[in-house]
Amino acid sequence: MPVLLPPAERCQDTRVGAPAWCEAAQAVTHQAHLATDRCGQEAVTMWQSADSVRDPHVARHLSRAAYIQPWRFRVEMLQGGTTVEKPPPGEGVTLWKSKMKTPAWRTRLPLPLFRDALALQTAEVAQAHARGARLTAARLSRAQQQINEQLRLLQRQREATDHRLSDVRKGVLLNRQSVQLRGYRPEPEKVPDKADSMLTWEKEELRSMKRKMEKDMEKSETLLKSLASCRDTLGFYCKERLQAVELMNQPLDKVLEQAGHHSCVDLSRVPTPRPRGQKTPPPDPLGTYTPECSAALNEAKRLLMESKETLAEMAKNESDVREQQQQISDRVCATLAQKIRETSELKERMNLSLGLMRGTIHRCAKFNQEMYITCGLIKGPLSESHLETREKLNRPLVRVYQRHVGTQLPEASRLAQGTDQLQRHILHMEKNLKELLAERGKLSWSHNCKKIAQEVDHSVIRLRQRQRHPRVCYQELRAQLLLEDGGPRTQAPARSKATGVPK
DSSP: OOOOOOOOOOOSOOOOSOHHHHHHHHHHHHHHHHHHHHHHHHHHHHHSOGGGSOOTTSOHHHHHHHHHGGGBOEEEEOTTSOEEEEOOSSSOEEETTTTEEEOOOOOSSOOTTHHHHHHHHHHHHHHHHHHHHHHHHHHHHHHHHHHHHHHHHHHHHHHHHHHHHHHHHHHHHHHHHHHHHHTTSOGGGOSOOHHHHHHHHHHHHHHHHHHHHHHHHHHHHHHHHHHHHHHHHHHHHHHHHHTSSTTOOOOHHHHHHHHTOSOSSOOOSOOOSSOOSOOOOOOOTTSSSOHHHHHHHHHHHHHHHHHHHHHHHHHHHHHHHHHHHHHHHHHHHHHHHHHHHHHHHHHHHHHHHHHHHHHHHHHHHHHHHHHHHHHHHHHOOSSGGGOSSOOOTTSOOOOOOTTSGGGGOHHHHHHHHHHHHHHHHHHHHHHHHHHHHHHHHHHHHHHHHHHHHHHHHHHHHHHHHHHTSTTSOHHHHHHHHHHHHHSOOOOOOOBOTTTOOBO
């Protein structure tokens, strides 16, 4: 028969199992839920970015709104009462329909296509490096071309300056030849005049111009060496950058046009109001635009600006020296021509004086000869045929003494007085004639000196005009001057000590 169990006492806990057993089961379940939530959260977190992780202090139904809030466009009120929507700061894709700007996705674990993504990123980095290297090489190449063009301009200007310096040196030698040639004048014509002062002034001015041109040549030579060194540096860096892009067949000028850079060195072009090209990146030791390239381009810019200023200064100096030298030479030739005209006037006056003196000398000599004839007639006849009266030549000569009776005779006294007066006139006339002859000799000597001086000055002008021609080079003129320096110097003719007339 069945056994009836005594009814259990009624209590609040209707569970049959023991509380410890139930608590143990609940603890195990709670631990399992915690592990599930944690693992799931960690699994999702590993696939999400760090800023997308839900804040544990925010409710679950509010976490999405708090997460999306930074993405939305902000509405700002302007002063006029209008509103404007501005995107949030930071990188991201702008969604215009929903007015949201999603930030860039950054995951903690590699995606399933991680290898392909890395390959694409590597390819992008390589392409970016190649593009940067190509752009840097294009900039360096363009700078090298401009430096080469500046070198050619500087070389041409140096040739023009050197030609002008050769003309200045030729002018110095011409001045020296002119001074030496004017040294062949006679002594009376070597009195310092304005022509000598002009030649001295020309020598000082030519020396000053010579020093100025030599300084320009030295400065341009230093700048030429700097430009050549900068060109070689730019070429080396360009060749080094082209090693990374040697397989890309895109012209470097096209790269500069795409980048919006028409020139990286020339600062004279008009800047565009809105630059369309890429900005010059900052120097990066690990990138394509290294500090060395930046320093080379900056040096190229500085040298280009300095060379432009130097070229302008050299061209101005060359033009000024050419005009100044031409004016100085014309002034010297004009002074010598004026001296020739003055010498010609003096020579004509001396020639006229010589003609007048020659007539006076002839008249004096004729009068002196007639006086000699008169003196002979006073002394008496020489033969019987000269006698007009019947005088006897064998009569004794009457000697005139104070105690003699013949002193009272008028004929002898008058004859003696006339003869003595005639002798005094003859001696005075001879003295005047000698003085006239001496003065004529001096005047003739001075006339010949003026003639020689005029010929010398005319030869100096012809020499300067002939040697100033561009076909006469400096070396030829210097060799000619060296040959002339070794020859004997022509001396003026000797003069007589008594009369001063040339022997």
